[in-house]
Every structure is written in structure tokens, then in C-alpha cells.
Amino acid sequence: MTTFVDRVVLHMQAGDGGHGCVSIHREKFKPFGGPDGGNGGHGGSVSLVVDAQVTTLLDFHFRPHLKAENGKGGAGSNRDGANGRDLVIKVPNGTVVQSLDGEVLADLVGVGTTFEAARGGRGGRGNASLANARRKAPGFAELGEPGDRLDVVLELKSVADVGLVGFPSAGKSSLISVISAAKPKIADYPFTTLVPNLGVVRVDNHTFTVADVPGLIPGAASGKGLGLEFLRHVERCAVLVHVIDTATLEPGRDPLADIDAIEAELSQYGGLADRPRLVALNKVDVPDGKDLADIVRPDLEARGLRVFDISTATREGLRELTYAMAELVDQGRRAAPPAEPTRVVIRPKAVDDAGFTIEAEPDGSYTVRGSRPERWVKQTNFDNDEAVGYLADRLARLGVEEKLAKAGAQAGDLVRIGDREFDWQPTLYAGVDFVPGNRGTDVRLEDKPNRPSASDRLAARKARRVRPEDEIEAAPAAEADAE
Template sequence: MATFVDRVVLHLQAGNGGHGCVSILREKFKPFGGPDGGNGGHGGGILLVVDPAVHTLLDFHFRPHLKAPNGGGGAGGNRDGAKGQDLILKVPNGTVVLSPEGEVLADLVGVGTTFEAARGGRGGRGNAALASSRRKAPGFAELGEPGDQIDVVVELKSVADVGLVGFPSAGKSSLISVISAAKPKIADYPFTTLVPNLGVVQAGESTFTVADVPGLIPGAATGKGLGLEFLRHIERTSVLVHVVDTATLEPGRDPLADIDALEAELSAYGGLEDRPRLVALNKVDIPDGQDLADIVRPDLEARGYEVYDISTATREGLKELVYAMSRLVIEHRLATPILEPTRIVLRPQAVDDSGFTVRQDDEGVYVVVGAKPERWVRQTNFANDEAVGYLADRLARLGVEAALAKAGAEPGAPVRIATHEFDWQPTVYAGDDYVPGNRGTDIRLDQKSSRTPTADRLAMRKARRVRAEGDTAGDFEPDEHTWGVTDTVGDDEDE
């Protein structure tokens, strides 16, 4: 027997981006033809797409851990790595995606509606893409960015026009079976349906869907029984029908008490007060049932309910009930405004928005938070001095160094960006004075070798310029530096 699953927790891992390639073109009579390292491919993302052929989340129940393919690495000869294919997850109409904390991330209604749950990592640029007029042959490439790793809760809320509510064994499943082609489990003994049933009903030229809510008993809205698990399936309905058993032999049960108990649970769940109600007094084919229906009908009509006597066994009164459902559904559809096509809203970045923030945590570490600096750090190979120097120049151009100084950071203060932590040492002879050296090295970061005449000359030039501008950074000794955020470097481009 098929299992109905309407709530799962998915553990998603998007694909990582491929690493860029460091390569130099070498041909006969052309031993140094320039950089030709290709870019890494982007990692595959994970997309949730509404498919009309899917009606349950059963597949994800048995396979909750999902991973998209990684991007391929770049290669020499300007060959880019292959892009990882997006992983498409087909979900039923009415699926809601939530964070583990309960925040709604997406409400997927409508065939083809798509939501990117996990974004694939960017591929790293090869040294050919990093070349510029001043850095003609980069000796480094960017690493691929890791893909998103996220847990999401996926819930199914049935998209139905009419919701049937009632006590167990009131006849909801029987009602759906006789007014539609649905074939739920039905028996001549009391039992509780364990899964919601959905049926399509035709009334003249009108077609609508009907769903029942099993296990609805007093206390269901607070977690008693199975009712809370299935109440979400009537959130999208436009009409509610109380199916009442007029022939029950349980003590303390009568139609008025049943409806009061059900209304109390619906009110406790919330959000259903505006739905129009119908009352179906079922099992009137039994003499005692018809007598009780005649007794309670005036009281129910006095409360404003439309009341219909029905029998799922003899099909008495079903036509009138179905057409009443159809009338209310049509009224709701006409009263619901037609949504306009989705418009793309462009929100330009504010002129004073730097794209990052700097704060100091409880341990005194200065934390830089922002999409660009965090991505740049993740894509940097810290075993390569030239790559580290390039990162420093990009951060300085973005304004990170100035922001750290404004936040009160002193030389040697710990700074964390993404998962990397550094000792901040502002440099005084970098940026505009960048001079290419051996591939994979940066003289501004080389503390192991002695100072070269070129470095001394650059340091003095930068120090004089800084002092002339009245910047206290000129008081720092050129020798005291590690990697640091630095000034701009010519025409290197940022993404």
C-alpha cells in the first residue's frame, strides 16, 4: 500500500564551483606565450519545481539527503570547466518550503513554479581571466566557491476548493467516494482515515476539488491525535463542509455538539474564520438519523448554516449538496481578484551602501560581513602570496581597510572574514606602487627575504604621499606587515 507523506526535512548540498587553472602557453619558438588557464565551471543548484504528476512527498521521505553535481575545473588552452547540472526536485502543487526555525521561504502554487533552495558555488577564474595591463601573467587562479549547504522543511498543503471536516467515521471518505472518482478506504466498522483524500467533482459545467481532513477530534489543534498533522490541508480551501453523523451511538454525541467542537478546533488553528460553511447531516437513511436531523435542522439554520440531509449509502440529497458546493466555489472564484503577471522589480543599490559591514564581537575580533568579501576570501588560495596580495588589493578597493580603521582597529588586531582570521597590518607601500615579480609571489608580503632597493624606493614614495595627505598610517614602519588590506591596484577588475 502506498504511503502518504506530507512533511519531510531535506538536507541539501549544492555543487561546488570548479577551481580555475594556472597555465602558461608554451609552444615551439614561443616558450612564454602568456596565460591560458581556463575558468572553473559553476556548481549545480537545487531547484524545487511544481509538477502536476506528483501528489506526495514520498520520494523525499526515503531520500532526504540530496547533492547537486560539482563544476569541473578549468584547464590549459583557455578551456573552461563543465558546469554542474542543476538538480530538479519535483514537488506537488501547494508545497511550502520553510527554514528549520519555521520561516516561510517559498509557497509553491501553480504548475511550473520554481524555487532555488540551494545555490551552486561560482567557478573560480583562471589566470587568463585575471590578467590585466599591470598583471600580465598571474601566477595564481581563484578557487571554486563552495555550494550552499542548507536544511529545509517541506510541507504539503493540498490545493482543494472544498474541505470536508467531521469526527472520525462521520462519512467523509464515503462522501468523496460517491461524488468523485476517488477510491478511499471505506468499511462498515469505525476507523480513522490516516491520509487526506482528494477528489475531483463535476457539477454541470463547474469542476472543483474536494478534500477531507482525517483525525479531527477535540484537542487536534493543540497536537492531540492526527488532526494537527492534516489541518494544513484545508488552509487553501474556499468552502468548508461539516459532515455530521446523525446516527452515532456514542454517548454525549449529537450534531450540535459535534459542530461546536469542530468549530472550536478550527478557531484554535486560526485563519479559517472567513470560509463559508455548509452542514451535511449524513446517514439519514437510518430512521433514527432522519429523526435527529429533523430535530437539529432549525437550530442549525438559526445559526446561519445551509443544511442538507444526505445519505452516502442511498445517495439521497447528494445532488443538492454538490450544487451548493459548486455555487459557493464559483462565488469565491469570482470574488478573488485575478493576479497580474509577476513583475520584476529593480532595486538599485544605494550610493552609500558599501556592500559590507564591520563589527566587533565579544572576543574583540573585527568581523567583516558581506557577500563580496566573503566570496573573495573563500576563492583565495592562501598558499600563494600573489593570490593573497590580489585579495588584499580587492578588499582595499572595496573600502574594507578604511572601514576597519574607522571602526577602531589597531595594527595587529584580529580580523575575521568568512572562515579565515587574520592579524590586520595596514601596509604603506602597496596599491598604486604594485610591481610584478615572480609568478606566485608578492614583494609586499615577502618577509623572509631582505628588502630590495625597489621595495625601499616604493615604501619611501608611499610613505611620503601618505604623510603629505595627513594620514596617520604613515607612522607605521614598512617592515611591520603581514598580508593586509591595501590600496587600489590599477585596472584589476572585480566581479
């Protein structure tokens, strides 16, 4: 059974916002008390947080689909819907969040680090919130905005100070078991270690972590053996230690060839050339191993490598090796740049930034891109004519229609906003004070070819507004005309 997983694909879905409510307050002697539809609740978000108690991505291997709670719909009597609960996912320290295309979205290092991967949708406004001086009793409400839906790749890269690299059965697991409290599986056959092992080492006042990377062999960087799956676990290591088997009986194997082969794989993987190296010649308790270590030590030192003769069986040379590890780790920590405090960068929008763009497509259509227009389209109930008219008003006030006209759009052209397509008809009465017809309808959407112009209707309305004093003055004149 799989017990360690360091790469998974997650399918995340944030909660949808709740729909707003259309309601009219009614009680005895108040048959029409005004709109009282409540707002919908916001959908829950999906967040990743680093937890010290989590060491593997195994849980997501069996449950890759994650969904936050939807917001509740609004109700009458100005009752707003409840917000959906956020879904918080605990991940191991060192988890990298990537898109399916390989783009790094977040690198989660440090307990408590949080990343909001999918944001919940906004709740729709009820008709009580949409009422204003012109639209006193809206017959529509906004729909809840859909939550984010995305697929991400989680990769675990162990956060360790020292990485032990070497051929299978070189003694890496034995070494980490004697210098720390880790108890990895140890056996006398290759590829005993199938998962990275982490151990905490304490030397005087220094504490650091050591990672045992499963067996690397020639071709590991291109997928051979287990190296490709676990090479990522040495990326964060500040120090690399070559663990060399000086007592191997395999033909063609010797310490220098082993180091050259491992270095070739590390170089092909990339990004590790600047890490300091140490060499641990293991199994010097075997007579042949001790002799071979004495032979190759001058050649290794000539390469500028610090060499240590060790034996995990007798614990010979382990004290010197751990002190050298602690020294290099301490140097790396002191050389690391100090963590900069988090600063909030405010970038105000340009004065002429309308918040949307219009693109003319080769097929003669037009595409409107912008967070506000796209969100408004998602929140519009297209089964309600009055809601569609309200959307047209908002787009006109934002300047979408004006820019479409400047871009060359003609009546009847195809216009895309978000996932919706429209046959564009310029709004003739946008911005004019009008009285809508039946609830849920909008007079601007009715086919009335003989409808008077806006200026004629405004003049007629002014003509009907006769002041009382005007009526008194006009009475004698009317009588004289009658005579």
C-alpha cells in the same frame, strides 16, 4: 508501509564551482607564451518545481539528501570547465518550503511554479582571466565558490476548494466516493482514512475539488488523534462542510455537540474563521438518523448554517449539496483578487553604499560583512602568497582597509571576513606599480625591514628612464668635467 508523507526535512547542497587553472602556454620557440589557464565551471543549483503527477512527499522520506553536480575545473590552453548540472526536484501542488525555524521561504501553488532553493557556487577564474597590464603572468588562480548548503522543511497543504470535516466514521470517505471518481478506503471502524483524499466534482459547468480530511476529534489541534497532522490540509479550502453522523450509537454524541467540538478545534488551529460552512446530516436513510436530523435542523439553521439531509447509501440529497458547494466555490473565486502580473523591481544602490559593513566586536576584533569580500575570501588560495596579495589589493581598492582604520583598527588586530580570521596588517604598497618576485610569491608579504619606501623606489625608477637625446646632450658635459 508508509504511502503518504506530507512533511519532510530535506538536506540540500548545491554544486561547488570548479577551480580556475594556472597554466603557461609553451610551444617550440615560445617557452613563455603567456598565461592560458581556463576558468572553472559553475556549480549546479537545486530547484523545486510543481508537477501535476506528484501527489506526495514519499520519495523524500527515503532520500532526504539532495546534491547538485559540481562544476569542473579549468584546464590549460584556455579551456573552461563544464558547468555542473542543475538538480530539479518535482514536488506536489501546494508544497510550502520553510526553514528549520519556521520561516516560509516559498509557497508553491500552480503547476510549473519553480523555486531555486540552493544556488550553485561560481567557478574560479583562471590565470588567463586574471592577467592585466600590471600582472602579465599571474602565478595563481581563483578557487571555486562553494555552493549553498541548507536544510529546509517541506509541508504539503492540499489545494482543494471544499474540505470535508467531521468525526471518524461520519461518512466523509463515502461522500467523496459518490460525488467524485475518488475511491478511498471505506470500512465500518474509526480512523479508516489515514491520508487526505482528493476528488474532482463536476456540477453542470462548474468543476471543483473536494478534500476528505482524516478524522478530527477533540484535542486534535494539540496533537490528539490524526487531526494535528492533517489540519493543515484544510487551510487552502474555500468552503468547509461538516459531515455529521446522525445514526451514531456513541453515548454523549449528537449533531450539535459534534459541530461545536469540530469548530473548537478549527478555531484553536486558527485562520479558518472566515470560510463559509455547510452542514451535511449524513445517514438519514436510517430511521433514527432521519428523526434526529429533523430535530436538530432548526437549531442549526438558527446559527445561520445551511443544512442538507443526505445519504451516501441511497444518494439522497447529494444533488442539492453539490450545487450548494459549487455556488460557494464560484462566489469565492469571483471574490478573489485577480492575479497581479509579475513585475521586476529595480532598487539601485545608494551612491555611498560600499557594499560591506564593519562591526567592532566586544572582544576588540572587527568583522567585515558583505557579499563581495566574503566571496573573494572563499575564492582565495591561501597557500599562494601572490593570491593573498591579490586579495589584499582587491580589499584595499574596495575601501575595506580605509574603513578599518576609521573604525579604530590597529596593526595586529583580529579581523574576520566570512569564515576566515586575519591579523590585520595594513597594505603598505597597495595601488603602487610593482614587479613581483618569483611566481606564486608577493614581495609585499616578505619581511624586509630595510625595504625602501614606495616613493623612493618610484623616484629611482624614473631616474633610470633616460631618453636617448638626453644621453647625447649629457656627453659633452661629461667630457668637459673629465678635462
